[in-house]
Amino acid sequence: MKKIRIQEEFCIGCRLCEINCLVKHSYSGKIIKAFREESPRALPRIRVEEEGYLSFALQCRHCEDAPCVENCMSGAMQRDRETGTVFCDEERCVGCWMCIMSCPLGVIKREQKTRRIASKCDLCGGEGEPVCVAQCPNEALLYE
Amino acid sequence: MRDPFRIPSGCAVSGILNLDGKPVSGTHIIRSIEVMHERSNGLGGGFAAYGIYPRYADLYAFHVLYDDPLRKQDVETILKQRFSVEHSEEIPCRKTDVIKEWPLFMRYFLRYLGEEENEDDEVVQVVMEVNSSIHGAYIVSSGKNMGIFKGVGYPEDIGRLFRLEEYRGYCWIAHGRFPTNSVGWWGGAHPFGLLSWSVVHNGEISSYGINRRYLQNFGYLCNLQTDTEVIAYLVDLLVRKHRVHIDYLGAILASPFWEQIERMDAQKKHFFSSIRTIYGGALLNGPFSIIVGFPGGMFGMVDRIKLRPMLAAWKNKTFFLSSEECAIREISPDLDRLVALKAGEVISGRVGERNNYGQKLAVSGV
Amino acid sequence: MAKSLLFPEFKIDRDKERCISCQVCVRQCANDVHEGSDNEDTVLSQEENCVGCQRCVNLCPTNALTVHKREGGFRPNGNWSEQHLRGIYKQAESGGILLTGMGCDRSYPIYWDHLLLNASQVTNPSIDPLREPIELTSYLGRKEEKLDIDWSGEFPLVQTRLAPQLELKVPVVFSAMSYGSISYNAFRSLAEAAREVGTFCNSGEGGLHPDFYPYGDNIVVQVASGRFGVHRDYLRVAAAVEIKIGQGAKPGIGGHLPGEKVTKEISRTRKIPEESDAISPAPHHDIYSIEDLERLVFAIKEAINYKKPVAVKIAAVHNVAAIASGVVRAGADIVTIDGIRGGTGAAPQVIRDNVGIPIELALAQVDERLRSEGIRHHSSLLIAGGIRSSADVIKAIALGADAVYVGTAALVGLGCHLCQKCYTGKCNWGIATQDPVLTKRLNPNIGKRRLVNLIRAWSFEIKEMLGGMGVNAIESLRGNREHLRAVGLSKEECAVLGVKAAGEGW
Amino acid sequence: MSEIIQTNYLLIGYSVSSWFAAQAIREEDDSGRILAITEDDKAYSRPLLSYVLGNRSKDIAYFGEVVSHNPIEVWWGSSVINLDGVERWAELSDGRKVEFERALIATGAIPVFPPIRGASGEGIFTFTHIDDLERMSAYIHKENIENILVLGGGFIGLKTCEALIELGLNIQLVELAPRLLINMTDEKSSRHLEKALIKEGVDIILEDTVEHFEREGQKLRGCVLKSGRSISCRMAVVAIGVRPNVAWLKGSGVQVDRGILVNRFQETSCPGVFAAGDVTETMNMVTGERSVTAIWPEAVIQGKIAGKNMAGKRDVYPGSLPLNAVEVGETALISAGLVNPPGDDDCEILVCESEGSYQKLVLKENRIVGLVFVKNIEKAGIYIHLLRQRISIDAFRDKLLQPDFGIISLPSNFRKHMVEGAGIEV
Numbered sequence A: 001m002k003k004i005r006i007q008e009e010f011c012i013g014c015r016l017c018e019i020n021c022l023v024k025h026s027y028s029g030k031i032i033k034a035f036r037e038e039s040p041r042a043l044p045r046i047r048v049e050e051e052g053y054l055s056f057a058l059q060c061r062h063c064e065d066a067p068c069v070e071n072c073m074s075g076a077m078q079r080d081r082e083t084g085t086v087f088c089d090e091e092r093c094v095g096c097w098m099c100i101m102s103c104p105l106g107v108i109k110r111e112q113k114t115r116r117i118a119s120k121c122d123l124c125g126g127e128g129e130p131v132c133v134a135q136c137p138n139e140a141l142l143y144e
Numbered sequence B: 001m002r003d004p005f006r007i008p009s010g011c012a013v014s015g016i017l018n019l020d021g022k023p024v025s026g027t028h029i030i031r032s033i034e035v036m037h038e039r040s041n042g043l044g045g046g047f048a049a050y051g052i053y054p055r056y057a058d059l060y061a062f063h064v065l066y067d068d069p070l071r072k073q074d075v076e077t078i079l080k081q082r083f084s085v086e087h088s089e090e091i092p093c094r095k096t097d098v099i100k101e102w103p104l105f106m107r108y109f110l111r112y113l114g115e116e117e118n119e120d121d122e123v124v125q126v127v128m129e130v131n132s133s134i135h136g137a138y139i140v141s142s143g144k145n146m147g148i149f150k151g152v153g154y155p156e157d158i159g160r161l162f163r164l165e166e167y168r169g170y171c172w173i174a175h176g177r178f179p180t181n182s183v184g185w186w187g188g189a190h191p192f193g194l195l196s197w198s199v200v201h202n203g204e205i206s207s208y209g210i211n212r213r214y215l216q217n218f219g220y221l222c223n224l225q226t227d228t229e230v231i232a233y234l235v236d237l238l239v240r241k242h243r244v245h246i247d248y249l250g251a252i253l254a255s256p257f258w259e260q261i262e263r264m265d266a267q268k269k270h271f272f273s274s275i276r277t278i279y280g281g282a283l284l285n286g287p288f289s290i291i292v293g294f295p296g297g298m299f300g301m302v303d304r305i306k307l308r309p310m311l312a313a314w315k316n317k318t319f320f321l322s323s324e325e326c327a328i329r330e331i332s333p334d335l336d337r338l339v340a341l342k343a344g345e346v347i348s349g350r351v352g353e354r355n356n357y358g359q360k361l362a363v364s365g366v
Numbered sequence C: 001m002a003k004s005l006l007f008p009e010f011k012i013d014r015d016k017e018r019c020i021s022c023q024v025c026v027r028q029c030a031n032d033v034h035e036g037s038d039n040e041d042t043v044l045s046q047e048e049n050c051v052g053c054q055r056c057v058n059l060c061p062t063n064a065l066t067v068h069k070r071e072g073g074f075r076p077n078g079n080w081s082e083q084h085l086r087g088i089y090k091q092a093e094s095g096g097i098l099l100t101g102m103g104c105d106r107s108y109p110i111y112w113d114h115l116l117l118n119a120s121q122v123t124n125p126s127i128d129p130l131r132e133p134i135e136l137t138s139y140l141g142r143k144e145e146k147l148d149i150d151w152s153g154e155f156p157l158v159q160t161r162l163a164p165q166l167e168l169k170v171p172v173v174f175s176a177m178s179y180g181s182i183s184y185n186a187f188r189s190l191a192e193a194a195r196e197v198g199t200f201c202n203s204g205e206g207g208l209h210p211d212f213y214p215y216g217d218n219i220v221v222q223v224a225s226g227r228f229g230v231h232r233d234y235l236r237v238a239a240a241v242e243i244k245i246g247q248g249a250k251p252g253i254g255g256h257l258p259g260e261k262v263t264k265e266i267s268r269t270r271k272i273p274e275e276s277d278a279i280s281p282a283p284h285h286d287i288y289s290i291e292d293l294e295r296l297v298f299a300i301k302e303a304i305n306y307k308k309p310v311a312v313k314i315a316a317v318h319n320v321a322a323i324a325s326g327v328v329r330a331g332a333d334i335v336t337i338d339g340i341r342g343g344t345g346a347a348p349q350v351i352r353d354n355v356g357i358p359i360e361l362a363l364a365q366v367d368e369r370l371r372s373e374g375i376r377h378h379s380s381l382l383i384a385g386g387i388r389s390s391a392d393v394i395k396a397i398a399l400g401a402d403a404v405y406v407g408t409a410a411l412v413g414l415g416c417h418l419c420q421k422c423y424t425g426k427c428n429w430g431i432a433t434q435d436p437v438l439t440k441r442l443n444p445n446i447g448k449r450r451l452v453n454l455i456r457a458w459s460f461e462i463k464e465m466l467g468g469m470g471v472n473a474i475e476s477l478r479g480n481r482e483h484l485r486a487v488g489l490s491k492e493e494c495a496v497l498g499v500k501a502a503g504e505g506w
Numbered sequence D: 001m002s003e004i005i006q007t008n009y010l011l012i013g014y015s016v017s018s019w020f021a022a023q024a025i026r027e028e029d030d031s032g033r034i035l036a037i038t039e040d041d042k043a044y045s046r047p048l049l050s051y052v053l054g055n056r057s058k059d060i061a062y063f064g065e066v067v068s069h070n071p072i073e074v075w076w077g078s079s080v081i082n083l084d085g086v087e088r089w090a091e092l093s094d095g096r097k098v099e100f101e102r103a104l105i106a107t108g109a110i111p112v113f114p115p116i117r118g119a120s121g122e123g124i125f126t127f128t129h130i131d132d133l134e135r136m137s138a139y140i141h142k143e144n145i146e147n148i149l150v151l152g153g154g155f156i157g158l159k160t161c162e163a164l165i166e167l168g169l170n171i172q173l174v175e176l177a178p179r180l181l182i183n184m185t186d187e188k189s190s191r192h193l194e195k196a197l198i199k200e201g202v203d204i205i206l207e208d209t210v211e212h213f214e215r216e217g218q219k220l221r222g223c224v225l226k227s228g229r230s231i232s233c234r235m236a237v238v239a240i241g242v243r244p245n246v247a248w249l250k251g252s253g254v255q256v257d258r259g260i261l262v263n264r265f266q267e268t269s270c271p272g273v274f275a276a277g278d279v280t281e282t283m284n285m286v287t288g289e290r291s292v293t294a295i296w297p298e299a300v301i302q303g304k305i306a307g308k309n310m311a312g313k314r315d316v317y318p319g320s321l322p323l324n325a326v327e328v329g330e331t332a333l334i335s336a337g338l339v340n341p342p343g344d345d346d347c348e349i350l351v352c353e354s355e356g357s358y359q360k361l362v363l364k365e366n367r368i369v370g371l372v373f374v375k376n377i378e379k380a381g382i383y384i385h386l387l388r389q390r391i392s393i394d395a396f397r398d399k400l401l402q403p404d405f406g407i408i409s410l411p412s413n414f415r416k417h418m419v420e421g422a423g424i425e426v
Helices: A016-024 A031-036 A098-102 B027-035 B069-082 B116-133 B155-161 B208-217 B227-241 B246-253 B258-262 B266-282 B325-329 C024-028 C055-059 C082-094 C184-197 C210-218 C232-237 C264-270 C290-303 C320-329 C349-354 C359-372 C390-399 C408-414 C444-468 C491-497 D016-028 D046-053 D130-143 D155-166 D187-199 D296-310 D380-389 D394-399 D412-420
Strands: A004-006 A047-051 A054-058 A077-079 A086-088 A109-112 A116-119 A141-143 B012-018 B045-050 B060-066 B083-090 B104-112 B137-141 B146-151 B171-176 B192-194 B197-203 B288-294 B297-302 B311-315 B318-322 B337-340 B346-350 C010-014 C034-036 C043-045 C065-069 C115-117 C138-140 C166-168 C172-174 C219-223 C240-244 C255-257 C278-280 C310-315 C334-338 C380-384 C403-406 C484-486 D004-012 D034-037 D073-075 D080-084 D089-092 D097-105 D109-111 D147-151 D170-175 D203-206 D210-216 D219-225 D230-232 D236-238 D242-244 D273-275 D280-283 D323-328 D331-337 D348-354 D357-364 D367-374
Touching: A004 A054, A004 D412, A016 A031, A016 A047, A086 A116, A098 D296, A098 D323, A098 D331, A098 D380, B012 B027, B012 B197, B012 B288, B012 B297, B012 B325, B027 B045, B027 B155, B027 B171, B027 B325, B045 B155, B045 B197, B060 B069, B060 B146, B069 B083, B069 B104, B069 B116, B069 B137, B104 B116, B116 B137, B137 B146, B146 B155, B146 B192, B155 B171, B171 B197, B171 B288, B171 B297, B192 B227, B197 B227, B208 B227, B208 B266, B208 C359, B227 B246, B227 B266, B227 B288, B246 B266, B246 B297, B246 B346, B258 B266, B297 B318, B311 B325, B318 B325, C010 C043, C024 C034, C024 C043, C024 C055, C055 C065, C115 C390, C138 C380, C172 C184, C172 C444, C184 C210, C184 C408, C184 C444, C210 C219, C210 C232, C219 C232, C232 C290, C240 C290, C240 C334, C290 C310, C290 C320, C310 C320, C320 C334, C320 C359, C334 C359, C359 C380, C359 C390, C359 C491, C390 C403, C390 C444, C390 C484, C403 C408, C408 C444, C484 C491, D004 D016, D016 D034, D016 D097, D016 D296, D034 D097, D046 D130, D046 D155, D080 D097, D097 D296, D147 D155, D155 D170, D155 D323, D187 D203, D187 D323, D187 D331, D187 D357, D187 D367, D273 D296, D280 D296, D331 D380, D367 D380
Parallel strands: C172 C403, C219 C240, C240 C310, C310 C334, C334 C380, C380 C403, D004 D034, D004 D097, D034 D073, D097 D273, D147 D170, D147 D236, D170 D203
Antiparallel strands: A004 A141, A047 A054, A077 A086, A109 A116, B012 B171, B012 B318, B045 B146, B045 B171, B060 B104, B060 B137, B083 B104, B192 B197, B197 B288, B288 B297, B297 B346, B311 B318, B311 B337, C010 C065, C034 C043, C115 C484, C138 C166, C255 C278, D080 D089, D089 D097, D109 D242, D210 D219, D219 D230, D323 D331, D331 D367, D348 D357, D357 D367
16 A cells, blocks of 8 residues: 655754644645634644754554554554555544554644544555655655 | 958859760750850859860879969969979960950970979969969869869850860869859859869858868968869869868768767777767768769769759760769660769779679768 | 944835735844744844845745846936945944955956847858757867878878867867865766866866766866965866966956855865965965966876876956967967956955956957967867857857856856855855755756756857858857957957958958 | 253353353364353344444454354353253253253452442442343433442543443542543543543542432432442443352352353363353463463453364464453553562562653563553554563563554564564464
């Protein structure tokens, strides 16, 4: 399966990935609306970590033996059998946070929607390049 | 008066060579070029003939055009500094219905007075000197046992003016001119000659500017602003001075493309890439087909992507080159072989050589 | 400290309706112009430090920012321009030489813009580059006057051994920009692009980082007055060696890489101690005459076993034609001439803007001079200094250049916005900097792709123009000034350029 | 003589451990017969019970079923009443006998129900089984319940509270210990949780328990606590703990203490008989003590390892790690490992507190051995990973619990392995 490859040597720490991810997963999908009008504001499903001059954007690696999937007792966290994407079925998610506990990268968040659910990278639905990759100004993220 | 413009031209070219060296009259070449009347527009025509002065075969035969007869004295002064004039006369012309006026044409048979090994270079020097410094006089041809006859008019009329049917030569080349802009000037007509080279040319040399400057590096001054002039000088430089084999002139003047060279075997690749690296300034770009006459033969060549026509033909011991097939059939309806020259190809014929039908020479054809 | 009389050069407009306070601008400005407020709801901008590099504008996801020249700061005055006034204020405050970067930005005539190209009509068919080959391959190096060929065999055998040549698939070479003046990633972009398109890049006087040795076949290394990083392997790994005498942006003076830019890797590359200033003297202290140059040329040729061409780079100064002739006679296989608009990482502004002559005039004169001396084929001519487009390239070729160097154009291709602040080391585009936060902003994979695209695009355009002229090999245009005509130039300028006025035929 | 069935693999009980064991067996052995015996009549996720009660989840069914070309057989509504771990046969409730090569005991745990006066009769529930869910829902609805007593502030008690809050009931939560989730919390984290519960209207009564229930006829009326306080309620949920379901193993030859004793391969004292999940007693990876760790993630990993070993591979169980999460209102709490080290232990404690948020790490010998996070829980997985992997925190000790702590803080090789390695490779 295609994965997002992180090239930390080219991450410029601009956090446009976070911004674009947030917009992509917002209600309107429009940047200004998503930031200024939608409440609660959507959460980015990618996290830029920084230390000194080093930085990189981290999101779900869609692990092969994904512990979040195994540890999800509702079956909301699952792997799309065709694309291999690990995603959370928001309908099924009950917010038990087993996934958060079991994610070694800490890339699952609690997000307030109609109720609180686990929110993580869904590779933007698995069709085409995820926005974080497509919009990374320096190609620090590759989808390959 | 000197034409200040370089004249891009259309044109017809034709050439006949008897491979046994038997002289034939000028009638044939006139007939041949006349067929291609439509390729000329009456602003220039001319002929080169080889073997026409057997009596003075060892002497330089200078044809000199005097727009201004007063310059005759100046020219002769220069000539006499280096040569002894063994014989001189006005070139006989006849008034025709079409051409009623013409400038003075003189011919001089000259013996070089200096060291033998320098004589060709001296001749070139004198030609350059006269043509660039004496306004109103112009050395039309400067070879041995050959001569160039040219002027403003259709080529067949020029032929008749110069009474070429009375000359007998083993090789004839002819040119009918279609300049796209021109003031009629007799010196601007083709063939263009230097030493025993004569060049007729159909086309336009896009690389003229650099060819001219390339030649400048070697002491050739192109003052006549004609494409044909650079061709003649390049041929002289390459063949006479750099000893390039005529059959391989195409490798320089119409070289194969790098991508073709890439695909060649190592030996050829080395040859062609060396040639291109060194002789880039001599590459003739743009459309052309040319016939070059030289003592004992002639060759034809077309540009590297064949933008102008040229055919070669053989019948018994006669070798033909022409822009159009009709011009060959006119004088030899049945042919042993007829081929169209390929891009960048040189086809030559030499007196005493077997008919090669152009086969071994397609070294750089596209 | 007394209050400065300077005020911001740029004005930043932030569209409050569009700004989403995402702080991208804050994070991207190395000059600390933007600042997030404590509650992160608003972003403020302090214009004093803005250099107008447009990095924030480019990355702002909502296009909320506009950075433009601040208007009306100085009272209009035809004589006392803003540039002069700013210079005086700065110098009155600092007491130092005004530094700047990139090339001369004065409005001297740009002759490229006064030269027009020819095209075929009727008498000569133009050639369609999509259907017919059009060749841009060029060879740089000394050309023999003639070839000795043995014609006796089945196939002719070339007897002459050709002098070493640089084969260029496109007559555009990336000019000397040292690792040090530009970042590792910028240099990598250049080296990889050069290899991809079949041309060369130039190490500048910064030595060659070991990582770039594998690119040696596409690198020209420089030997300059500081001799930084020059050693046997450096000379041998490269495709050619260039002795740098002068630079168009600062003829007659040396160079200075401040110690803070001499990082560990640069120290390793230049073979100088870390954090020490790298000072290139104004002259080579072993070249005080043309004979001395000849000795260095041949010393280098000896060092590289005569296997690669040796170039000599000089700035275009008043007597350039005669100097170039001397350089050719001193054994240079390639003469590089750098005009007044050539770029630099740092130069005194007064020198950059006032010393030297435009490259077009220098090129025309040098080419003509060498031809008239019959030595044009002894050296190839590489010219530099303000080549901005494929049109400039082709005009340079027609004037007589064998190939052109592009520096600024390549950097612009990499993202440079010509803020002219290279000397500060705070290049927000990651080009002219060694700050690891900034250098990673230039991803060499992107950089390479952009440069390859640029050169490809230019070569397509060059082919179109050549085809239009009915020329299918670049050498048939080289020095072919018949294909150039001048507009709006005086007779003297036309004469210097060796170009007829537009309207004149052949 | 009743029918004798032969199978390669017998799974006794069919919940999470068995699912993952079946999956693991199938990865190694695509042809062997796998037979599962379960009392249930469908596969469901036990931890979902409270969420279904609280209407957070519509469905109790577990979504991640076992996938294989060769399906496994499940006999629903059946149970094993006798097992001979030495002779390798099991007797089913319907009298059939199954002979097996390998068996997995995964019968889970059953609620502890204390002997309290008045506890028998309607209105009092335990909450670990799908029948409990149905009965409770029906009872709340039928009896129009408004007040409810939850006895036990442990994990199930709190999960029950979460659900009952969603239903809008008034809850009284009684816990004998001085704080909630006694093993998962410390004083401070428990206070955060209590505050959140109170905000949701829960009445918390600590250090107390039910002395007896009071009834009005059959119906529950209330209870009296040890402290003497009396509470009126018509329904109560008893959630004071679970114990492994091992009673039926008497005479099987399988050694049992509190739970089934297993070795590192999840194999019981009877070779060929394995056990996994809530029914087992395993070694705690932090303390090294044997205990029952009745949580989903352990059931998963034990099931996988048992399955692998049953199919003839060798895979070793690293030890159990108690961990869990609860959320009340906005307050989420995650806890793992050793939260309250015994006083004589040379443990180091790092704490980071801010408004509403509490993070505590327990370190021992430069390794993380336990944590409890309240509210700010999203990076807990990273710390738990470090705990599981026993990574020395020496290189990044000063970054622990810093707001920008992340993968970037970890040694670069380890970090790259985590981020770029195929899969998780932990």
